[in-house]
Amino acid sequence: MSTDAPDPGPAEPRSRASREVEPGVERDFARNLSYGEYLDLPTLLSAQHPRSVPAQHDELLFIIQHQTTELWLRLVLHELSSACELMAADEHRPALKRIARVKHIQAAMTEQWSVLATLTPSEYARFRAFLATGSGFQSWQYRAVEFMLGNKNAAMLDVFAHDEGQHRGLVELLHRRSLYDEVLAWLDRRGHELPGSVLGRDVTETYQADPGVVRAWSLVYADPDRYWAEYEMAEELVDLEDNFQVWRFRHLRTVERIIGSKPGTGGSSGVPFLRRALDLTFFPELYDVRSAIQDVTPAGYHGGDGDV
Numbered sequence: 001m002s003t004d005a006p007d008p009g010p011a012e013p014r015s016r017a018s019r020e021v022e023p024g025v026e027r028d029f030a031r032n033l034s035y036g037e038y039l040d041l042p043t044l045l046s047a048q049h050p051r052s053v054p055a056q057h058d059e060l061l062f063i064i065q066h067q068t069t070e071l072w073l074r075l076v077l078h079e080l081s082s083a084c085e086l087m088a089a090d091e092h093r094p095a096l097k098r099i100a101r102v103k104h105i106q107a108a109m110t111e112q113w114s115v116l117a118t119l120t121p122s123e124y125a126r127f128r129a130f131l132a133t134g135s136g137f138q139s140w141q142y143r144a145v146e147f148m149l150g151n152k153n154a155a156m157l158d159v160f161a162h163d164e165g166q167h168r169g170l171v172e173l174l175h176r177r178s179l180y181d182e183v184l185a186w187l188d189r190r191g192h193e194l195p196g197s198v199l200g201r202d203v204t205e206t207y208q209a210d211p212g213v214v215r216a217w218s219l220v221y222a223d224p225d226r227y228w229a230e231y232e233m234a235e236e237l238v239d240l241e242d243n244f245q246v247w248r249f250r251h252l253r254t255v256e257r258i259i260g261s262k263p264g265t266g267g268s269s270g271v272p273f274l275r276r277a278l279d280l281t282f283f284p285e286l287y288d289v290r291s292a293i294q295d296v297t298p299a300g301y302h303g304g305d306g307d308v
């Protein structure tokens with residue numbers, strides 16, 4: 001007999017919910033908290049509501065891709081929020097642990113673009129009209145992550161004016177110090193003397209690069225052994241930003257292959273709008289410092305002068 005499911009064998013005299021998990025190990029799945037209850041799977045798995053009429057097979061992929069990203073963003077916010085609190089308390093080691101997890105989440109978020117890339121332009125065109133003006137531009141969690149990393153933009157609050165809770169949450173984050181603000185304050189407390197104008201800046205404004213901060217990071221990069229904690233933190237932040245940009249880039253390329261040069265459902269120019277975000281930076285001085293680092297030439301070396 002050929003069948004996909006294994007043969008369950010003869011019925012055993014157990015209660016209906018009691019099962020032998022392994023030889024000698026029994027569990028009564030009805031009496032204890034179940035997997036589905038713990039994860040609230042009935043809610044999670046009934047939250048996909050395709051809108052296309054007639055129903056289009058590929059819309060479920062589109063919905064789940066967005067929902068899984070939003071779930072990951074929820075965890076990113078949880079980790080970043082904790083990282084900010086830890087840095088404020090001079091607990092940089094556990095903060096690095098939080099950041100390390102965020103980096104792995106970012107990698108998962110970026111990798112999943114390849115799933116959506118299986119959606120062809122013709123498949124998307126069959127249900128795009130049903131999205132009306134819905135757009136990732138209205139992702140509250142995405143904007144919250146940007147604010148937390150330091151890309152503050154008060155104008156974004158208007159997008160959430162219709163939802164009092166979301167609007168209030170973003171206003172609160174706008175007024176809170178970003179991860180970079182916390183790292184710079186920590187750097188100062190560790191004796192690197194940052195400019196007062198940076199430490200006391202209006203945190204609701206987009207962060208502007210400051211030459212005094214470049215100088216502080218230059219000293220760290222000139223002597224990594226002495227300033228290992230600061231050096232490690234700087235490189236972790238660069239990883240975070242790098243990963244964020246790779247996500248943005250994969251989004252842009254996926255959008256380009258699916259809608260070409262059409263405008264977005266959120267009303268933007270589409271791909272040109274997304275391309276502009278690739279010029280944004282969360283931690284400007286960590287890039288500026290790279291140009292300030294002096295090449296070290298060992299004494300007596302008279303070799304080549306190329307990059308390779």
Ligand code: HEM
Binds near residue numbers: 138265277
């Ligand atoms: C067929 C797939 C997709 C297309 C064609 C698309 C298209 C676009 C476009 C054109 C924009 C610019 C705003 C607008 O005018 O709508 C945008 C923004 C955005 N999208 Fe997507 N997108 C897709 C999938 C996704 C997915 C799966 C996510 C994951 C949550 C996502 C998240 C975002 C975010 C966060 C923004 C705001 C970016 C910013 O403001 O810098 N998009 N998208």
